Amino acid sequence: VSPQKLDLLQGTLDLMVLRTLGTLGPLHGYGIARRIEQASGDAVVLNQGTIYAALVRLQQRKWISAEWGTSELNRRAKFYTITAPGRRALKEETSSWQRLSDVMGRIFAIRGEEAK
Amino acid sequence: VTMLDRFRALRARMWSMLTDARDEREFDQELEAHLDLAIDEYVRRGMTVDKARRLAIVRLGGLQQARETHRDARGLSIVDRIVQDLRFTRRALVREPWFTVTAVLILAIGIGANTAIFGLVRAVILQPAVRGAGAPGVDRQRQIGPFAGRALGGHADGRRVGLLAAPFTPVRGHYGVQRLFCLRQLSADRQRRTVTARRRAGFPQLPVGPGCGAAHRPLLQRERDAAGRSARDCPQPRIVAASVCQRSFGCRPKCRHRRQGRDCRRSPAPFDFSSVFSPATRVDFLSPLVFEEVRTWGNTVSIVGRLHGDSTLASAQQEIDALSARFKREEKSLLIEFEGGLSPLSDEVSGRTRRAVLLLWTAVGIVLLIACGNLSSLLLTRASGRRHEFVVRAALGATRGRLIALLLTESLVLAGVGAILGIAGAHVIFTRLSMLENLAIPLVQRSGLDAFVMAFTATVTIATAALVGIWPGLTASRVDVNEALKAGARGMSWPRIPGGDGHSASEGT
Secondary structure, eight states, rough: OOTSSSOOOOTTHHHHHHHHHHHSSSEEOOOOOOOOHHHHHTTTOOOOOHHHHHHHHHHTTTSSSEEOOOTTTHHHHHHHEEEEEHHHHHHHHHHHHHHHHHHHHHHHHHHHHHHH | OOEEEEHHHHHHHHHHHHHHHHHHHHHHHHHHHHHHHHHHHHHHHHHHHHHHHHHHHHHHHHHHHHHHHHHHHSSOOOHHHHHHHHHHHHHHHOHHHHHHHHHHHHHHHHHHHHHHHHHHHHHIIIOSSSSTTSTTOOOOOGGEOSSSHHHHGGGHHHHHHHHHTEEEEEEESSHHHHHHHHHOOOTTTOOOOOOOSSSSSSTTTTTBBBEEEEEOOOOHHHHHHTTTOTTEEEEEEEEEEHHHHHHHHSSSOOOSSSSTOOOSSOOOOSSOSSSSEEETTOOOEEEOOOOGGSSSSSSEEEEEEEOOOOOOHHHHHHHHHHHHHHHHHHHHOSSSSOOOOOHHHHHHHHHHHEEEEHHHHHHHHHHHHHHHHHHHHHHHHHHHTHHHHHHHHHHHHHOHHHHHHHHHHHHHHHHHHHHHHHHHHHHHHHHHHOOTTOOTTTTTGGGGHHHHHHHHHHHHHHHHHHHHHHHHHHHHHHHHOHHHHHHHHHHHOOOTTTTTTTTTTTOOO
C-alpha cells in the first residue's frame, strides 16, 4: 500500500459495507468492493477477499441477507441486501462514528490554534 | 453491537460447523463469480484475459487466503484447530501402534486405579456414614455409634435400653450397624434382621422410615401375656423395601393399614410385613426387637442415637457411666463389666479403615505420577524424533503455542482413551465389590461410579494429560527455524541433475 493509501481501522469495513448496501441497494461482493474503492476516491484499496469476511459477519448478525441472482452483465452472483435490523444498526453506528468524527475534528482544531 | 448480535453471531458460527462443506462449495462459486466480474471489467479496460485474471486474483489477495479469511469469519477457528489436531493425532498414533498401546495401557491402569480408589474413598470417607444424615435438622457430628452392645450382655431389656436413651433424642437399638447400610444382597433365605428396641418401628433419627403403611410397634410382653400368646406366636411387624420384594420375591407389595398384612399375593413372601420403605431408602429390611427372641450372650444390642442439642459426647459419656454403675448396683448377677463407650457413628462404621484407604489412595496417586513421568520421557524421546516436522511447521508459521497444543492434544487423546478403559476396569471392580457381601471393609458395597467420581476421573485425566504432555511440548516446541535450516543445509548433499544447474533440487519434507 502506497503512503497515500489508507489503512482501514478495525471494524470500519463492516460499516462501509453496510452503508454501501443501505444507500445503493442489493449488490454482489465485487460490486460492494468497487463501490467502496470508488467512493473513497481510490484512497482505500481493499484486499477484496476481506469483503467476504465482512459480509459473513454481517450475515451472522442478521444485518444483511443474501440471495443468488444475475448481474447486469448476465453473470451469476450472490447479491446482498440490508435488512431492517441492519438499517437500525447502520443508523446507530453512523451516529456513533459521526460523534467520534466531530470530537476528533474539535480536538484537531484546538491543536491547530495552539500551533499558531 | 448488542449482546443479541453477539449471540446470533455465535449461534451462526456454531451452526456453520455442521454446514462447513456446503458453505465451502458455495463460497468457491462466489469467488468464481467475483473473478468473472473482475475479469470482465479489466478486459473492458483493454487487458488480455490472462492478465485480467492474474490482476483479479491479486486484488482479491489470493484465492486460498480469501478462503481462509472466509473460513475464519464463518466458523469457530478454535474448534477447527482442535479438530485438525485431533485428526493429525489420530494419524500419528495409528502409525505407531506399539507406542500407542503401551501408553494407553499405562494410563488406563493408572487412571482406572485412581478412579476405583476414589470411589472407595467417597463411599467410606467422604459420604456420611448414614445417607441423608447431612439433611437439615440432622447433625452428622452428633450421631454416635453403638456403645452398649457388649456391656449389656444377657441383661438387655426394654427398660435398660430405655434408660440408656436418656442423653439422646431419640434412640434405637439394633443389630449390626454395618449391615444397616449394606443390605443390598438380601434374599429370601438370607434374611438379615435389623431390629429396634423401642415402641415404634423405624429409625426416626436415620432416614429409614416407612414410605407407606404404618410403622407398628411389636406387642409388649404384658400384652402378649394378657392374650396368652408367646412371642413366637405373634408375628412381628416388619418394614421392607419395595425393591427387595420385587427382586427377591417377584411381587410388588401393596401397603395396607393393618398390622399383619400378607400382601405378596402371587408369590407369598416368607415373612409378614406391614409397611414399605420409601423408594429412596437404602435399608432393605427392618423389624422390631423382641427381647425374648434375642440370644442371651455376647453382643446383644447396639444403639444409635443423636445427642440432644445441649449434650456433648463427654456429658453423654458421663451419663452412660452413671447408668452402668447403677446397673451394677441393681443387678448383682452381672458377669461382664459394663463399658458404655460412645463414638461418632462415622468412626464406628469406617474409622478403622479410613487410614488404610487413604494410604492406598496416596500409593495409587504416586504410582500414577511415576507413570506420568515415564510416559512424559517416552513422549519427549518421540518428539525429538519429530524435530524436523516441528521445524517445518514453525517455518510455515506455526507459533510455539500451536506446537505445544499439538503435543498436548496427543497426550490428551492418550489419557482420554486410557481413562475410558480405566473407567471400564473400575466399573468391573465396583461390581465385584458390591457382590462381596462378607468383605470386611464397611460401606465398600456402596462404592460405585457416580457423577462425583466421574468428575474426579475427568480432572485426573486432564491433569495427567497436562503432566505427560507439557514437558515434551515445552522442550520440542523450542525451535530455531534458521539454525535448524542451516544445520539441515550443511548436512544435505545436493543431487546432481543431468543437464541441470544443481539449484533446482530441494530438501524433501
